[in-house]
Amino acid sequence: MKTITVRYFAMFREHAGIGVETLTLTADTAADVFAATRERHGSTEPKGHCKVAINDVMASWDSKVEDGDTVLLFPPVAGG
Amino acid sequence: MAIRCCCFRRLRVADLLTMSSNPIKPDELRRRLFDPAAGAYCAFEGWVRNENEGQTVLRLEYEAYEPLAVSEAQKIFAEAKEQFPCLQAYCVHRSGLLEIGDCAVWVGVSSPHRDEAFRACRFIIDQVKVRLPIWKKEHYVDGNSGWVNCERCAQAS
Numbered sequence: 001m002k003t004i005t006v007r008y009f010a011m012f013r014e015h016a017g018i019g020v021e022t023l024t025l026t027a028d029t030a031a032d033v034f035a036a037t038r039e040r041h042g043s044t045e046p047k048g049h050c051k052v053a054i055n056d057v058m059a060s061w062d063s064k065v066e067d068g069d070t071v072l073l074f075p076p077v078a079g080g
Numbered sequence: 081m082a083i084r085c086c087c088f089r090r091l092r093v094a095d096l097l098t099m100s101s102n103p104i105k106p107d108e109l110r111r112r113l114f115d116p117a118a119g120a121y122c123a124f125e126g127w128v129r130n131e132n133e134g135q136t137v138l139r140l141e142y143e144a145y146e147p148l149a150v151s152e153a154q155k156i157f158a159e160a161k162e163q164f165p166c167l168q169a170y171c172v173h174r175s176g177l178l179e180i181g182d183c184a185v186w187v188g189v190s191s192p193h194r195d196e197a198f199r200a201c202r203f204i205i206d207q208v209k210v211r212l213p214i215w216k217k218e219h220y221v222d223g224n225s226g227w228v229n230c231e232r233c234a235q236a237s
Contacts, residue, residue: 010143010215011227049229051213056147072145072213078228079144079173079214080126080185080205 001026004033005070012075016041030054031061033071049076097153097171097212099146104172104183113168118190122197124205126185128178132228136221140178145213149173156207164200166191171208 003024008016016037023040027033030052037043052059053072065071106125113121128140157169168190178184187205191197208214216228 009145009213010217053148053213056151058148058152072148074145074213075215075227076229077210077212077214078216079142079212080209 002065002067002069004065004067006033006037007070007072008037009073010075011045012037012041012043012073015043027065029061030059030063030065030071033065034061034073037073045075050074051077096157097150097173097208099144099149099175100172101174101176104174104186106183106186106188109170109172109186110188112170113188113190115167115190117192118167119192120194120197121188121190122194122201123186123188124201125183126205128180128182128184130180132218135218137180138219138221139180140182140184141217141219141225142173142175142178142184143215143217144173144175146175149212149214152212153208156204156211159207160189160200160203163203164191164196166196166200169200169204171204173208173212173214 001024003022004027005020005022007020013019023036025036027036031047034047034052047061051074052061054063054065055070106123110121110123130137153171160166160169166189171187173185185208187201189197189201191200217225218228219225
């Protein structure tokens, strides 16, 4: 089990009802964390539209997560 | 002339993205791109419009994750400079609540000649829209609101 801090933004924050939370879960990759949060908060957004960062660095869904990491989940972006 | 050169240095804040909760003032921003070697300046302003996909929009709300928006923008500027030999580039993006007609994003580029100024400016705004962690929420006249999914922007890029 790993302790992972998850930060939610925009639509994800509204779905979760919270901006940040710390989860204890079994996860090897960023995708595992995303799947766990989807189940937890009932989000239906496809992963392919979203982006992820680990400890303030852009990452990919197969990036490894370590105990104590902060995973940032970004719904589809729309600047400008 | 010596005084003007001094101003160039003092005002120059280039190759940077700034998130701002205050109104964007293009006339002040363009001065930061002045460069003695620049023969061209090109800018893009994105404005808040009153309609999207058949719905009447009252106002917009922008949310950003600034640390990563700034670092990702630096990569975009570096890519732009690699492809188009421009001298200075700068981008300001609004955060918070915006009204119809407000300037939401400003991109400015200066370069020796016009072609690279146009191209670099276009490249930067296109990448800003699809890569930076910035989200847009539309507030509609019927009282509803919704986050805009920029999937079409991604396809267009």
